[in-house]
Amino acid sequence: MMSSEFFTTWFLPGIWITVQVTVYAAALGAAISFGIGLARGSQYWIVRFVAGAYFEIFRGMSALVLMFWMFFALPLFGWQLVPMWAGVSALGLTYGAYGSEVVRGSLAAVTPAQKEAGIALNFTRWQRLRLIELPQAWPEMVPPFNNLLIELLKGTALVSVITVADMTFAGNLLRLGTNETTPIYTLLLALYFVLAFLITRGMRLVERRAKAGIGQGPVKTGGTTRKPGARGESVQAGSQSAGGMG
Amino acid sequence: MSWDWNVVDDFMPRFWDGVLVTLQALAIGTLIAFALGLVWALAQRSTQVWVRWPVVAVTEFIRNTPLLVQLFFLFYVVPNFGPSMSPLTTGIVGLGLHYSTYTAEVYRAGIDGVPAGQWEAATALSLPKGRTWRAVILPQAIRRVVPPLGNYVVAMLKDSPMIATIGAFDMLGEAQAFSNETFTTEALTVVGVAFIVIAYPASLLIRALERRLVR
Numbered sequence: 267m268m269s270s271e272f273f274t275t276w277f278l279p280g281i282w283i284t285v286q287v288t289v290y291a292a293a294l295g296a297a298i299s300f301g302i303g304l305a306r307g308s309q310y311w312i313v314r315f316v317a318g319a320y321f322e323i324f325r326g327m328s329a330l331v332l333m334f335w336m337f338f339a340l341p342l343f344g345w346q347l348v349p350m351w352a353g354v355s356a357l358g359l360t361y362g363a364y365g366s367e368v369v370r371g372s373l374a375a376v377t378p379a380q381k382e383a384g385i386a387l388n389f390t391r392w393q394r395l396r397l398i399e400l401p402q403a404w405p406e407m408v409p410p411f412n413n414l415l416i417e418l419l420k421g422t423a424l425v426s427v428i429t430v431a432d433m434t435f436a437g438n439l440l441r442l443g444t445n446e447t448t449p450i451y452t453l454l455l456a457l458y459f460v461l462a463f464l465i466t467r468g469m470r471l472v473e474r475r476a477k478a479g480i481g482q483g484p485v486k487t488g489g490t491t492r493k494p495g496a497r498g499e500s501v502q503a504g505s506q507s508a509g510g511m512g
Numbered sequence: 513m514s515w516d517w518n519v520v521d522d523f524m525p526r527f528w529d530g531v532l533v534t535l536q537a538l539a540i541g542t543l544i545a546f547a548l549g550l551v552w553a554l555a556q557r558s559t560q561v562w563v564r565w566p567v568v569a570v571t572e573f574i575r576n577t578p579l580l581v582q583l584f585f586l587f588y589v590v591p592n593f594g595p596s597m598s599p600l601t602t603g604i605v606g607l608g609l610h611y612s613t614y615t616a617e618v619y620r621a622g623i624d625g626v627p628a629g630q631w632e633a634a635t636a637l638s639l640p641k642g643r644t645w646r647a648v649i650l651p652q653a654i655r656r657v658v659p660p661l662g663n664y665v666v667a668m669l670k671d672s673p674m675i676a677t678i679g680a681f682d683m684l685g686e687a688q689a690f691s692n693e694t695f696t697t698e699a700l701t702v703v704g705v706a707f708i709v710i711a712y713p714a715s716l717l718i719r720a721l722e723r724r725l726v727r
Contacts, residue, residue, distance in 0.1 A: 326711035328670040331684055331704050339697035342514060416576060423578035427677050434581055447588040455577045455585065462576040 272440060280433035281457065287350065287422045287432060288461075291357035292415060298362025299411075303369025304395070317366070324363035330424050332356040337428040353425035361418045368410045372403040405476040412469035416462045423458070433457060519698045523690050527702060530686035534672050537604050537682060541672070542665050544608025549615025554645075556620060575613040580674050582606055587678045603675025603682075611668050615661060622657035623649060659722035666714050670707065683707075 305317035324332075333356035336347060347355070376399050384394035426435035437454045441447050555567040574582070583606045587599065597605065626649050634644040676685035683706060687699035 322712055322715075323708055326670075326708040326715070327704065328673050328684075328707050330671075330673045331700070331707055334684065334688070335697075335700050335704050338691065339700050342697055420576075420578035420580075423580040424674070426580070434578070434584075437581070438584070441584075441588060448592055451581065451585045451589050454581050455573070458577045458581065459573055 272443075276431070276436040276439060277433065280431055280436035283350070283430065283432040284419075284422050284434075284461070287354055287357070287425055287430070288415075288419050290354045291361065291418055291422070294354060294358025295362040295365055295414070295418065298358060299365025299369050302362065302366035303373065306366060306370045307373055321363050321366055324359050325367075327360060329356055329360040329421055330427070332360060333424055333428055349428050349430045350425065353422075353428055353430050357418060357421050357424075361414055361421070364414055364417075365411065368407050368414070369403075372406040373399055375406060376402050401480055405473060405480060405482065408469060408473040408476055412466060412473075415465050415469065419461055419465060420458065516696070516698060519694065519696045520702060522694070523687070523699045523702060526686045526690055527683070527699070527706070530681060530683035530703070531706070533600065533680065533685075534669075534682040537600065537607060537672050537675060537680070538665070538669055540604045541607035541611065541668055544605070545611035545615050545664070545668065546661065548608065548612035550619055552612060552616035553619035553623065556616065557623070571613040571616055574610060575617075579606060579610045579671055580677065582610060583674060583678050599675065599679040600681075602678060603672075603680045607668055607672060607675070610671075611664055614664050614667075618657050618660045618664070619653065621660075622653035625656060626652050655725060658725055659718055662718035662721060663715075666711055666718065669711060669714070673703075 302317045302320055305313050306321065308314050308317070333353055336352040336356050337349060340347060340352070380398055380402060381394060384398045389397065422432060423434045426432050426438060429435070433454060437450045440450045552567055552571050555563055556571075558564045558567075583603065586597070586606050587602045591597075630648055630652065631644070634648045639648065672682060673684035676682055676688060679685070681689070683703045687703045690699045691697055
């Protein structure tokens with residue numbers, strides 16, 4: 267069975283590492299989402315092209331393969347990353363690409379009249395974005411971002427294979443040490459579920475605030491967890507075909 | 513930096529073996545996900561609480577926990593009380609099961625999207641329940657869910673290298689083994705490029721499909 271010593275030396279710090287990787291990768295991913303998402307609506311074709319290429323490449327890439335590559339192959343190009351940062355960058359770059367689609371889509375969904383009003387009032391492009399478009403697009407972004415955040419949380423389990431001591435890594439260590447697999451992996455799954463649940467609850471709060479911020483009432487939400495449509499690509503597809511009509 | 517094309521040449525035979533295993537896992541995994549997803553979606557609409565509630569709970573749980581840990585669970589825990597499967601079989605079952613919970617949600621949205629008038633027409637014609645589903649609802653629902661289902665196939669392709677962690681020799685598994693034997697890293701780069709080369713045309717195809725199917 268799991269000794270209490272093992273629990274305090276590996277498992278609890280493992281939970282903390284998982285939380286840290288999630289937070290750091292989410293921060294990197296959010297920065298990339300907004301950067302690339304805005305660039306994809308740029309008026310210069312070269313900016314649009316570069317951002318589009320980034321999106322296609324990282325959306326087509328497997329996060330695990332990217333992580334392996336950063337961990338094993340990048341050092342030969344003269345860049346040695348600490349395992350944890352290799353994991354965080356791989357996750358942030360991948361989920362940032364998905365997120366850029368969310369940002370692009372919600373900005374494009376702001377009513378044209380709003381943008382025209384901004385132009386009529388002689389706002390600069392930056393003012394329009396900051397004062398008119400983003401505040402209205404933000405509430406639309408929160409639910410898909412919630413889905414991505416949970417995909418990201420699930421993705422953090424991957425860092426265990428590049429030797430980052432997260433909770434999955436601790437679970438694998440325990441398996442090698444004791445061969446008691448049933449309790450440890452069951453506990454692990456339950457912990458991920460609890461973390462995902464907490465994220466969903468938190469994002470519901472953010473969504474309610476965001477909607478209140480632009481004078482929309484809270485929407486009623488059924489169920490305890492999210493509705494998928496998770497990855498950026500399917501958000502778009504889902505809203506055009508199945509999800510949006512339903 | 514060092515890049516040696518000879519290493520790439522040496523890796524090629526094993527690379528194609530890996531591609532074959534990846535595509536095999538993807539194909540069977542997709543079949544499981546599509547079939548099982550429909551079962552979940554229909555069970556979630558059941559009038560029986562004791563059917564609906566457990567299915568909702570199980571699919572929510574599977575969807576919100578990492579595939580990697582689920583694979584470990586299937587590979588190391590399930591043999592304690594159930595069948596013991598090869599790494600590849602475990603991987604295929606894991607992929608199929610995980611993604612079935614996503615496709616269930618897609619089917620659900622598709623079924624909800626069928627206009628109420630279609631249900632009423634079926635009732636007015638007094639079609640039996642089975643016939644209503646088979647001849648009226650599902651043909652309309654499935655038509656509109658093809659593009660999102662396709663997106664999940666691409667997503668599954670990108671998650672498929674995880675089966676290498678339990679010892680299956682897919683593209684990543686082969687690359688890892690080759691790199692460890694030869695102390696090189698070119699194989700990993702090749703596999704990384706291969707993923708983009710496969711996934712990009714696939715997503716273009718889905719976009720084209722979407723334009724055709726959604727009016």
